[in-house]
Amino acid sequence: MLRYLAPLAIFVVIGVFFYIGLGRNPNNVPSPLVGKPVPTFSLPSVTNPSETVSNSALAGRVALVNVWGTWCVECRHEHAFLVELSRAGMPIFGLNVRDDRAAAIDWLDRLGNPYVSSGFDPDGIAAIDWGVTGAPETFLIGSDGTILHKHISPLTARVWQDDFLPILREHCGASDCPFLAAVGGR
DSSP states (O other): OHHHHHHHHHHHHHHHHHHHHHTSOTTOOOOTTBTSBOOOOEEEBSSOTTSEEEGGGGTTSOEEEEEEOTTOHHHHHHHHHHHHHHHTTOOEEEEEESOOHHHHHHHHHHHOOOOSEEEEETTOHHHHHTTOOSSOEEEEEOTTSBEEEEEESOOOHHHIIIIIHHHHHHHOOTTTOTTTTTTTOO
8 A cells, every 4th residue: 555655655746746836936036135235346337337337336326237148039029128216216237247348348339238238247256146047137235335136037017016116115225216207116
């Protein structure tokens, strides 16, 4: 009898694990950095190597940090929405990872540049400090310099409405987020 029940029990346990796993959102990967200060970084700008992009640029403002690369197909899919957010007044900083500078500059020239500035991280060293697992990834930064949210996969209007706006409404006053009304927040 045990000989027949053991395989059945194993099958049921595996089935439960599959059922639980299939019900989870694969883009919702908890980040140990949420609630903590942004990592310290200092990188040359993609468009002007003599300028520096660093964590101090994020101080005192609500902003997005978007991890991107010209090699990233999904980055291309989200780019138009980033341009739209930028035009509405949302400050977006870029982290260009494992890329070619000339290709990145061409990308921004052709598709529009949504970034206040974008750091060039050709070896992905700063990306490691941010806990980046791939691109695109987008971080929501609070005015106190803490990471409020991390999103893995393309940032779309639906994701913006469902995931980012509720957090912005909770953490932003009119002085912290003057752009909020323009990006669908109030």
